[in-house]
Amino acid sequence: MNLKPETFQRIDEVITHYPVKRSATLPLLHLIQEDAGHISDEAITWIAQKLELQPINVLEVVTFYPMFRRAPIGRRHIKVCRTLSCALSGGYKTCETFEKEFCTHRGEISPDGEVTVEFVECLASCGTAPVVLIDETLHTKVDATKAKQLSDQIKAEAAARK
Amino acid sequence: MPAPAQQRIIFQHIDEPGYTNDIECYLRNGGYEVLKKSVARPPADLIDEVKKSGLRGRGGAGFPCGVKWGLVDRKSGKPIYLIVNADESEPGTFKDRYIMHQDPHQLIEGTIISCFANNVKQAYIYIRGEMPEGARILEKAIAEARAKNFVGPNILGTGYSCEIYVHRGAGAYICGEETGLIESLEGKRANPRIKPPYFPAVLGLYQCPTIVNNVETLCHVRYIAEHGGEAYSKIGTPGNTGTRIFCVSGHVQRPGYYEFPAGTITMGQLLNDVCGGPLPGRTFKAVIPGGSSAKVLRFGERYKGKRKVGADMVDYDWGVEDVPMDFDSLAMIGSMGGSGGVIVMDDTVNMVEALANINAFYSHESCGQCTPCREGSLWMKKISARMVHGDARPQDGALLKSVADQIPGRTICAFGEACSWPTQSFIIKFKDEFDAYSEVKKTLPADRRVLV
Numbered sequence: 001m002n003l004k005p006e007t008f009q010r011i012d013e014v015i016t017h018y019p020v021k022r023s024a025t026l027p028l029l030h031l032i033q034e035d036a037g038h039i040s041d042e043a044i045t046w047i048a049q050k051l052e053l054q055p056i057n058v059l060e061v062v063t064f065y066p067m068f069r070r071a072p073i074g075r076r077h078i079k080v081c082r083t084l085s086c087a088l089s090g091g092y093k094t095c096e097t098f099e100k101e102f103c104t105h106r107g108e109i110s111p112d113g114e115v116t117v118e119f120v121e122c123l124a125s126c127g128t129a130p131v132v133l134i135d136e137t138l139h140t141k142v143d144a145t146k147a148k149q150l151s152d153q154i155k156a157e158a159a160a161r162k
Numbered sequence: 163m164p165a166p167a168q169q170r171i172i173f174q175h176i177d178e179p180g181y182t183n184d185i186e187c188y189l190r191n192g193g194y195e196v197l198k199k200s201v202a203r204p205p206a207d208l209i210d211e212v213k214k215s216g217l218r219g220r221g222g223a224g225f226p227c228g229v230k231w232g233l234v235d236r237k238s239g240k241p242i243y244l245i246v247n248a249d250e251s252e253p254g255t256f257k258d259r260y261i262m263h264q265d266p267h268q269l270i271e272g273t274i275i276s277c278f279a280n281n282v283k284q285a286y287i288y289i290r291g292e293m294p295e296g297a298r299i300l301e302k303a304i305a306e307a308r309a310k311n312f313v314g315p316n317i318l319g320t321g322y323s324c325e326i327y328v329h330r331g332a333g334a335y336i337c338g339e340e341t342g343l344i345e346s347l348e349g350k351r352a353n354p355r356i357k358p359p360y361f362p363a364v365l366g367l368y369q370c371p372t373i374v375n376n377v378e379t380l381c382h383v384r385y386i387a388e389h390g391g392e393a394y395s396k397i398g399t400p401g402n403t404g405t406r407i408f409c410v411s412g413h414v415q416r417p418g419y420y421e422f423p424a425g426t427i428t429m430g431q432l433l434n435d436v437c438g439g440p441l442p443g444r445t446f447k448a449v450i451p452g453g454s455s456a457k458v459l460r461f462g463e464r465y466k467g468k469r470k471v472g473a474d475m476v477d478y479d480w481g482v483e484d485v486p487m488d489f490d491s492l493a494m495i496g497s498m499g500g501s502g503g504v505i506v507m508d509d510t511v512n513m514v515e516a517l518a519n520i521n522a523f524y525s526h527e528s529c530g531q532c533t534p535c536r537e538g539s540l541w542m543k544k545i546s547a548r549m550v551h552g553d554a555r556p557q558d559g560a561l562l563k564s565v566a567d568q569i570p571g572r573t574i575c576a577f578g579e580a581c582s583w584p585t586q587s588f589i590i591k592f593k594d595e596f597d598a599y600s601e602v603k604k605t606l607p608a609d610r611r612v613l614v
C-alpha cells in the first residue's frame with residue numbers, strides 16, 4: 001500500500017483503541033480514503049490482512065456505508081442536504097445551482113475534474129437550511145445566490161492553482 | 163399566555179460571545195468541578211441521583227436513564243462499556259452538533275461522571291461521519307482532559323481509570339439505533355440486533371454489558387451530579403423533568419434551538435412567540451413534533467380526552483397550538499416528542515411532495531435485513547415519487563397506506579415504525595390532498611419549489 005508515513009502511523013495508533021481488531025475497520029477505511037481518495041481493491045485486501053479478516057468482511061462494510069467510495073471523485077466534494085427541512089428552504093435549487101455552475105450531474109465528476117456534486121441525507125443542521133458540506137466545511141443557509149458565490153470561490157481557487 | 167422564559171442549563175454557553183471550546187475556557191467557567199466532587203462519592207449514590215432526577219433519554223425514545231443504568235448486568239464479571247450516541251441523524255434534529263462543537267468538555271465531563279457511576283473503564287463516542295470537524299474537536303478536547311488527568315489512568319488520583327475514544331461513522335442513519343451502532347463499532351455493517359436476547363445492558367459491545375446514551379442525556383447527568391436529582395426533578399413537570407431542547411426548522415421566522423423546562427411551553431408558544439410565527443403572508447399547515455419519523459400534526463385538528471393533572475383526571479380539548487411540548491402530552495395526541503426536532507410546514511407545501519421527500523430518506527436508510535422494512539420503504543418511496551414525477555392516481559393514498567400498515571411490529575428494530583408513521587399519519591390527516599393530487603398537480607405552477 002502506498003500511503004503517507006503519517007497515515008501508517010495513525011493506522012497503528014487507532015488499532016490500539018479497541019480490544020478487538022475488527023473494530024478498527026471503519027477508522028482504517030476513513031484514514032485510507034482520506035489519503036488515497038477512494039477505497040481500491042488493494043486497500044480492501046490490505047485492511048483485511050492488517051485486521052486478520054477476510055477481504056469480504058471489509059468489502060461488505062465499504063458497500064454498506066454511503067461515505068466510502070470505490071472510485072475517485074472530483075478535487076472538491078460538494079454534499080448538498082436533500083432532506084425535508086433543507087428541501088423546504090430550497091435545497092433542490094441549491095443542488096441544481098452547483099450542477100449548472102460546474103456543468104455536471106449529481107454523482108459525477110465535473111468535466112474540469114474540479115468537483116463532485118452529490119445529494120446527501122440530513123446533515124444535522126436543519127435550523128440553518130439549506131446546508132452544504134464542502135469537503136469538511138459546513139456552509140449554512142446556502143440559497144442559490146450563495147451557491148453561486150461558493151462556486152465562484154472554488155473556480156477562483158482552481159484557477160490560482162494552474 | 164406569553165411563552166415562558168428559556169432556561170438554558172445544557173445550552174448555557176452555546177453562542178455566548180467569547181466562549182471557546184478549549185479546556186481553559188471550560189475551567190474558567192467552573193468546568194470539571196462536578197467531576198472532582200463526583201469521584202469522591204460512592205458510585206451508587208450517583209446512580210441514585212439520576213434515578214431520583216427522573217431524567218429521560220434525549221436520543222428519541224425518552225427511556226428513563228436511571229432505569230436503563232439499573233438494567234446493566236453487573237454480575238457477569240465482564241467489562242461494562244459506555245457508548246455516547248453522537249450519531250444525530252434523525253431529520254430535524256441538530257442539538258448534539260452544537261454541544262460537541264461549542265462545548266465539548268461538558269459532554270466529556272458528563273461522560274466520565276457516568277462512567278465512574280457505572281464502573282465503566284472504556285467509553286466510545288460514536289459520532290456520525292458527516293461531522294469531521296466535530297470529531298476533531300472532541301479528540302482535541304479528550305487529549306486536553308487527559309493532560310489534566312480528568313480522563314485516562316488514575317483519574318484525579320482516585321485509582322479509577324477510564325479512557326474515551328472517538329469513533330466515526332460513515333453516513334448511515336441506522337447507526338443511530340443502538341444495536342446497529344454496536345455492530346458498526348464492532349467493524350461490521352450496522353444491522354440492528356434482535357431483542358431479546360441482545361439487550362445492550364446485557365449483551366452489547368463485544369457481548370458485554372453496554373450503556374448507550376445520547377450526547378444531551380449525558381450532559382443532563384453532569385447537571386444532576388452538580389445539583390442533585392431532587393433539584394433536577396423540580397425543573398419541568400412530573401414525569402417530564404429537566405429541560406428540553408427544541409430544534410425548530412422549516413417555515414418559521416426564526417428557526418433554531420431553544421431550551422425550556424420540559425412541559426412548560428406549548429407548540430403555539432414555541433412557534434409563534436419564540437420562533438416569530440409563520441413567514442410573511444403564510445399560515446401554518448402542519449408540524450412534525452419530534453424528528454421526521456414522528457406522526458405529523460395538522461393545524462386545525464383537535465385532540466380530546468382525559469389526562470392526569472396531579473391526582474385528578476381532567477378533560478382536555480386541544481388544538482395543535484395548545485399541546486404542551488413534553489413526551490407524555492405528545493404521545494397522548496398520537497405523536498411523539500422524540501429527539502426534539504420540530505419541522506414546520508406552511509400553506510405553500512403540498513403534503514404529497516413532503517411525504518415523498520421523507521419516504522426517499524427512509525428508503526435510502528433501511529439496513530435491508532427485514533423484508534417488510536426494506537421492501538415497504540422502497541415501495542413507499544417509489545409510489546410517492548411516481549405520484550410527484552409521473553402519473554398520480556386517486557387510489558394511490560390508499561395504496562401507500564396499505565404498504566405502510568404492513569411494516570410496524572414485523573421488524574427487528576424500531577426503524578420499521580419510524581418509516582411507516584410518516585406515511586400513515588400524512589394519509590390519514592391529509593387524505594384530501596392525496597385524493598386530489600392527480601387533479602391538483604395539473605394546476606401547480608411549473609416553477610414551484612421542488613421537494614423531491
Ligand SMILES: Cc1cc2nc3c(=O)[nH]c(=O)nc-3n(C[C@H](O)[C@H](O)[C@H](O)COP(=O)(O)O)c2cc1C
Pocket residue numbers: 218219220221222223224225227230247248249250251252335336337338339340341374375376377379380575576577580
Ligand atoms: C432508527 C433509529 C435511529 C436512531 N437514531 C438516533 C440518533 O441519531 N441519536 C440518538 O441519540 N439516538 C438515536 N436512536 C435511539 C437509540 O437507539 C437509543 O435509544 C438512544 O441512543 C438511547 O439514548 P438515551 O436513552 O440517552 O436517549 C435511534 C433509534 C432508532 C430506532
Ligand code: SF4
Pocket residue numbers: 336353354527528529530531532533535536573574575576577578
Ligand atoms: S427494521 Fe429496517 S432498519 Fe431495522 S433491522 Fe429491519 S430492515 Fe434494518
Ligand code: FES
Pocket residue numbers: 081082083084085086087121122123124125126129130131253254255
Ligand atoms: S434536513 Fe438538511 S440538515 Fe437536516
